Amino acid sequence: MKIIGFIISIATGSLLIYAAADFPAWSDPASPASTYLSPHFIEKTIEETSVPNIVTAVLADYRGFDTMFETTVIFSAGVVCYLLLRTSRRKEPETRYYRHILTGVTIELKEGYKIPPSTDFERIDSLWTPPDLIIRTVCRLLIPFIQLFALYVIAHGHHSPGGGFQGGVILGASIILFAISFDLRAAISRMSEKLVAVLCAVGVLIYACTGGLCLLFGRNFLDYGALAELLGVDAVTARSHGILIVEIGVGIAVMATMIWVYNNVSSAGKYEQGL
Amino acid sequence: MNDLVATIIAKYNYWIYITLMMAGLYAMIAKNNLVKKIVGMNIFQTAIILFYVSIGVKKGATIPILEHAHGHGHDAHQAVHATDYINPLPHVLMLTAIVVGVATLGVALALAIRIYNTYHTLEEDEILAQIREE
Numbered sequence: 001m002k003i004i005g006f007i008i009s010i011a012t013g014s015l016l017i018y019a020a021a022d023f024p025a026w027s028d029p030a031s032p033a034s035t036y037l038s039p040h041f042i043e044k045t046i047e048e049t050s051v052p053n054i055v056t057a058v059l060a061d062y063r064g065f066d067t068m069f070e071t072t073v074i075f076s077a078g079v080v081c082y083l084l085l086r087t088s089r090r091k092e093p094e095t096r097y098y099r100h101i102l103t104g105v106t107i108e109l110k111e112g113y114k115i116p117p118s119t120d121f122e123r124i125d126s127l128w129t130p131p132d133l134i135i136r137t138v139c140r141l142l143i144p145f146i147q148l149f150a151l152y153v154i155a156h157g158h159h160s161p162g163g164g165f166q167g168g169v170i171l172g173a174s175i176i177l178f179a180i181s182f183d184l185r186a187a188i189s190r191m192s193e194k195l196v197a198v199l200c201a202v203g204v205l206i207y208a209c210t211g212g213l214c215l216l217f218g219r220n221f222l223d224y225g226a227l228a229e230l231l232g233v234d235a236v237t238a239r240s241h242g243i244l245i246v247e248i249g250v251g252i253a254v255m256a257t258m259i260w261v262y263n264n265v266s267s268a269g270k271y272e273q274g275l
Numbered sequence: 276m277n278d279l280v281a282t283i284i285a286k287y288n289y290w291i292y293i294t295l296m297m298a299g300l301y302a303m304i305a306k307n308n309l310v311k312k313i314v315g316m317n318i319f320q321t322a323i324i325l326f327y328v329s330i331g332v333k334k335g336a337t338i339p340i341l342e343h344a345h346g347h348g349h350d351a352h353q354a355v356h357a358t359d360y361i362n363p364l365p366h367v368l369m370l371t372a373i374v375v376g377v378a379t380l381g382v383a384l385a386l387a388i389r390i391y392n393t394y395h396t397l398e399e400d401e402i403l404a405q406i407r408e409e
Binding site: 012023028031038058066070074160166257 | 341366
């Protein structure tokens with residue numbers, strides 16, 4: 001198998017090298033990729049959408065339909081991870097372990113007994129390791145700023161590198177960082193499984209509903225110029241605002257999916273302590 | 276000889292992406308461990324992303340964010356020249372490809388976990404041997 005794989009990859013590589021001879025040189029302004037459609041986007045974006053960041057404008061406006069189904073792909077990835085891994089029949093562990101937070105005493109309860117949720121006890125697994133004070137403190141300080149930066153990236157996507165995808169990933173990463181530095185139970189107690197699943201769908205819905213709203217105003221699907229009347233601005237600014245609404249939807253969907261996938265994969269669907 | 280060296284230097288982005296792609300393809304075909312196959316798939320994706328982004332580069336151009344264009348009026352727009360800004364299209368395509376890559380990685384890992392739970396191994400030959408026994 002190793003030899004076959006080697007031969008196949010060498011053959012593919014030599015084909016690609018042969019094809020690369022006909023490709024334009026690196027950083028050639030006259031290359032085919034930069035000549036047909038892209039000059040139009042670069043020169044007309046500011047007139048048509050009043051968004052200085054061309055990438056954002058192309059992503060959410062000119063190619064809005066593509067991006068909508070891109071978020072649908074992400075949403076279905078989250079759902080697939082859930083369906084593959086989440087154990088539906090709850091097989092209760094034989095014994096539950098609880099740790100008294102102040103004294104560190106661990107108690108073991110036989111089958112069927114449990115302690116109601118309280119601030120004195122936390123439920124732990126048999127694989128429990130003591131928390132690291134430095135990691136917890138640094139993460140506690142850092143996470144609010146990460147989330148603030150994520151909101152900045154989403155909201156400022158019109159004028160600087162950023163947008164829904166990037167900001168959503170940063171927002172999701174802040175929650176995942178919390179789940180790693182504390183444990184998965186603590187993360188889920190703050191952001192429940194249900195909430196994550198609902199947010200995942202809400203993000204895609206915000207995107208689709210913005211498109212549907214444009215249809216109701218008698219224009220094409222995702223033609224944000226139709227929202228001018230509703231938002232009380234001219235058609236060009238309305239396209240810029242429409243992009244922002246859609247980016248917020250994308251951000252919510254991406255954030256929720258990242259958390260959902262992490263929750264399922266890191267605990268193999270059991271939603272115990274996680275990593 | 277000098278000509279060949281000049282060509283190789285002028286197109287170095289293609290050589291890097293081809294090398295990465297070959298490494299990813301080899302890992303996907305030849306590696307026995309499923310997680311290593313998934314890593315190979317990610318290297319393959321990285322090669323594609325590098326290829327697309329390097330296509331968008333223009334000499335002497337800056338990132339595709341228009342300068343001094345913060346006003347919302349239609350009057351104050353200076354003429355924008357396409358040669359001053361790199362091609363935004365590959366960036367748009369790869370932006371979504373990166374996030375979708377993370378999503379597919381999640382699904383692949385979820386499948387790997389399910390396989391491990393069933394067969395208690397991630398080595399391909401051992402899984403095949405177990406399937407043949409059944």
